[in-house]
Amino acid sequence: MSVFAYPPAGISRRHPVRVVFVHGAGGDHTVWRYQTRWLASRGVGVWAPDLPGHGRSGGEALGSVEEWAKWLAAHIEGLGSPTVVGHSMGALIALETAVAHPEAVGRLVLVGAAAEMPVHPDLLAAAEHDLPEAARMIAAWSLPAGHVGGHPEPGLWQEGGIRRLLQRSRPGVLAADLRACAAYDGTSRAEACTVPTTVVAGSEDRMVRPRSSQRLAETIPGAAYVEIAGAGHEPMVQCPQRFNRLLWQILTSDGKSEDR
Amino acid sequence: MADPDRFGFETLAVHAGVQPDPRTGASNVPIYLSSSFVFEDADHAAALFGLEIPGHIYSRISNPTVAAFEERMAALEAGVAGVATASGQAAFAVIATTLTESGGHIVASSSLYGGTHNILAHTLPRFGVTTTFVDVRDHAAFAAAIRPETRFVLAETIGNPALTVADLPALADIAHSAGVPLVVDNTFASPYLCRPGEWGADIVFHSATKYISGHGSVIGGVLVDVGTFDWAASGRFPRLTEPYVPYGGLVFADHYGPAAFAALARAEGVRDFGAAMAAEVAYRLLEGLESLAVRMERHSASARRVAEYLQSAPGVASVSYPGLESHPDHDLATKLMPRGQGGIVAFVLEGGSQAGRELIESLRVFSHLANVGDSRSLVIHPASTTHAQLDPEALHRAGIDEGLVRLSIGLEDPDDLIGDLDRALRRVGR
Numbered sequence: 220m221s222v223f224a225y226p227p228a229g230i231s232r233r234h235p236v237r238v239v240f241v242h243g244a245g246g247d248h249t250v251w252r253y254q255t256r257w258l259a260s261r262g263v264g265v266w267a268p269d270l271p272g273h274g275r276s277g278g279e280a281l282g283s284v285e286e287w288a289k290w291l292a293a294h295i296e297g298l299g300s301p302t303v304v305g306h307s308m309g310a311l312i313a314l315e316t317a318v319a320h321p322e323a324v325g326r327l328v329l330v331g332a333a334a335e336m337p338v339h340p341d342l343l344a345a346a347e348h349d350l351p352e353a354a355r356m357i358a359a360w361s362l363p364a365g366h367v368g369g370h371p372e373p374g375l376w377q378e379g380g381i382r383r384l385l386q387r388s389r390p391g392v393l394a395a396d397l398r399a400c401a402a403y404d405g406t407s408r409a410e411a412c413t414v415p416t417t418v419v420a421g422s423e424d425r426m427v428r429p430r431s432s433q434r435l436a437e438t439i440p441g442a443a444y445v446e447i448a449g450a451g452h453e454p455m456v457q458c459p460q461r462f463n464r465l466l467w468q469i470l471t472s473d474g475k476s477e478d479r
Numbered sequence: 480m481a482d483p484d485r486f487g488f489e490t491l492a493v494h495a496g497v498q499p500d501p502r503t504g505a506s507n508v509p510i511y512l513s514s515s516f517v518f519e520d521a522d523h524a525a526a527l528f529g530l531e532i533p534g535h536i537y538s539r540i541s542n543p544t545v546a547a548f549e550e551r552m553a554a555l556e557a558g559v560a561g562v563a564t565a566s567g568q569a570a571f572a573v574i575a576t577t578l579t580e581s582g583g584h585i586v587a588s589s590s591l592y593g594g595t596h597n598i599l600a601h602t603l604p605r606f607g608v609t610t611t612f613v614d615v616r617d618h619a620a621f622a623a624a625i626r627p628e629t630r631f632v633l634a635e636t637i638g639n640p641a642l643t644v645a646d647l648p649a650l651a652d653i654a655h656s657a658g659v660p661l662v663v664d665n666t667f668a669s670p671y672l673c674r675p676g677e678w679g680a681d682i683v684f685h686s687a688t689k690y691i692s693g694h695g696s697v698i699g700g701v702l703v704d705v706g707t708f709d710w711a712a713s714g715r716f717p718r719l720t721e722p723y724v725p726y727g728g729l730v731f732a733d734h735y736g737p738a739a740f741a742a743l744a745r746a747e748g749v750r751d752f753g754a755a756m757a758a759e760v761a762y763r764l765l766e767g768l769e770s771l772a773v774r775m776e777r778h779s780a781s782a783r784r785v786a787e788y789l790q791s792a793p794g795v796a797s798v799s800y801p802g803l804e805s806h807p808d809h810d811l812a813t814k815l816m817p818r819g820q821g822g823i824v825a826f827v828l829e830g831g832s833q834a835g836r837e838l839i840e841s842l843r844v845f846s847h848l849a850n851v852g853d854s855r856s857l858v859i860h861p862a863s864t865t866h867a868q869l870d871p872e873a874l875h876r877a878g879i880d881e882g883l884v885r886l887s888i889g890l891e892d893p894d895d896l897i898g899d900l901d902r903a904l905r906r907v908g909r
Contacts, residue, residue, distance in 0.1 A: 225733065225734075227733060228728075248733075249733070249734065249735065249736030252736070256529070256530070256531045256729070257531040260525070260526065260531055261522075275733075355485070359485050367486070367491070368497075368498075368550045368551070369496065369497065369498035369547075369550070370533070370550060371534055372738075373535065373540075373542075374541070374546055374550055374553060375559065375560045375741075376496075376550050376553035376554045376558065376559055376560060378554070379553055379557065379558050379560075379706060380559045380736070380737055380738055383705075383706035383707060383736075383737035386707075387709070459532055460532060460534075463532065
């Protein structure tokens with residue numbers, strides 16, 4: 220099965236991978252566009268794959284967070300315990316990878332995530348039968364209430380960007396991803412996590428409420444919690460400069476939790 | 480009841496793209512009269528130049544006031560990103576040069592604005608890009624004209640000036656089956672009446688000078704990337720899908736995902752050709768958009784009344800208005816544009832070209848000038864002005880009779896417009 224990832228030329232031995240990015244349900248690596256090239260230009264080796272069945276990778280979407288974690292662990296084994304940054308479903312995959320394979324993960328950054336991520340039945344039904352409607356729902360809930368834009372990328376209408384990306388997902392993939400999120404028992408896994416962790420939430424996230432993200436941070440032993448004011452479910456896209464400053468701070472710290 | 484999670488068109492037209500200024504509290508976007516923008520440090524500058532992070536460098540490439548307009552247009556056209564240009568003509572030039580290279584080919588409707596016809600028929604061929612023009616209603620001809628080197632299919636939602644209506648879903652199917660995007664000039668409809676992206680178009684552009692400005696005060700253009708076209712699957716667009724050397728091997732389609740075309744159009748097209756929109760113009764266009772919905776309803780309602788009058792007016796051989804049941808595309812027009820069929824009316828005088836000239840000179844309320852979409856009503860004789868560079872055969876293909884007169888119905892009292900036309904038509908008939 221082919222795996223498409225940034226960097227397209229593959230991983231270079233000269234720049235060992237220090238950061239792995241894992242996208243969320245129905246998405247692909249482009250949600251990390253403001254981090255991948257920025258870090259790579261600063262000499263930080265990165266790897267941001269399209270998960271199987273997603274984006275330009277081949278294969279089928281896997282059915283559970285545990286299976287995704289096995290897949291991820293197999294791919295990052297031997298990379299020297301990189302920091303794994305996961306978004307939403309990708310954060311659950313990162314958490315599960317860190318718990319099941321603690322030697323494979325040096326540090327966790329969990330973005331827009333909670334230990335338990337139930338999926339609204341209307342959203343699940345739309346994902347199964349009406350992908351454009353599901354994409355519209357996720358786009359609306361991913362952005363702050365009353366969002367009217369003002370993105371730092373000149374001319375970018377983020378609501379449209381989220382919608383069109385999800386609409387590109389292959390039939391059934393978004394629904395399978397959402398079911399995998401809903402089925403995952405994250406609380407017991409979070410309690411068992413021994414990897415240094417930072418949980419990042421957007422203060423205006425309506426897909427995963429910041430209160431739930433904070434509880435996740437409280438459940439993971441020693442984890443730090445950082446809230447990005449004004450951001451929704453995708454702070455790395457909506458507020459790239461603030462997100463990147465935070466990520467840089469995490470990457471250059473000693474890995475222990477601290478008051479940020 | 481409205482869905483509280485989603486704003487409707489009129490709300491986006493007033494608010495999208497603009498946040499209150501955090502420093503001053505200004506509710507309107509400021510006019511950022513600044514050619515350049517200060518970098519935080521050397522690292523920030525390098526990251527901006529490398530397209531690693533978003534932000535403004537130089538107003539030829541982007542400007543905060545212009546960006547607010549671009550974002551609002553993307554929202555209104557159901558797209559992912561907008562790129563503003565100095566004119567509508569520049570918007571099309573950027574689209575054409577971003578999607579083609581020497582040897583490239585375009586399939587275009589023959590019912591096009593004269594300026595678009597000129598660049599396709601006369602200017603682009605000098606750079607090795609050729610166009611096959613086909614009747615917009617002949618879908619088989621569109622399909623037959625697409626070749627391996629074709630890069631896009633082009634049509635106008637409402638063709639200028641013959642007012643043919645493009646069957647956007649059918650043209651989108653034809654283009655997509657061949658692996659090329661559908662590009663649509665939506666100037667005459669405006670996003671209030673029709674959103675081509677919802678009918679299959681992949682790139683939409685406007686002369687914003689027209690209905691978006693609405694007051695005949697500024698020149699501007701904008702393109703919107705709808706974010707639907709799969710550049711990688713097509714295989715015809717290596718500059719989007721292969722490493723782009725000037726930006727360190729960046730692959731636009733992989734990096735920007737659904738907004739890849741808009742990103743390349745800005746980073747290459749607007750950067751290299753320099754047809755940037757000025758901040759003052761963007762401000763005027765943002766103001767124009769705020770009243771677009773109410774204006775388009777009035778333009779459409781008044782145009783319909785004028786068209787109905789012309790159907791039985793003295794000396795008028797035929798009337799073309801997509802809102803009339805007699806229009807050959809009426810059903811399609813009401814499907815694509817259920818809220819109104821626009822403010823442009825065309826008609827042919829029995830007295831031909833000479834009668835057309837006499838009529839135009841007899842009108843008092845209508846202004847004789849080369850524009851549409853103004854609050855003032857406008858009149859022009861396309862065969863001798865906007866489409867004068869078309870030869871007789873091309874005029875015929877574009878549906879332009881020598882006696883064709885084009886009206887752009889403004890926001891005046893429609894009774895005054897009908898009275899003006901009636902008086903002038905009776906004078907011509909004497």
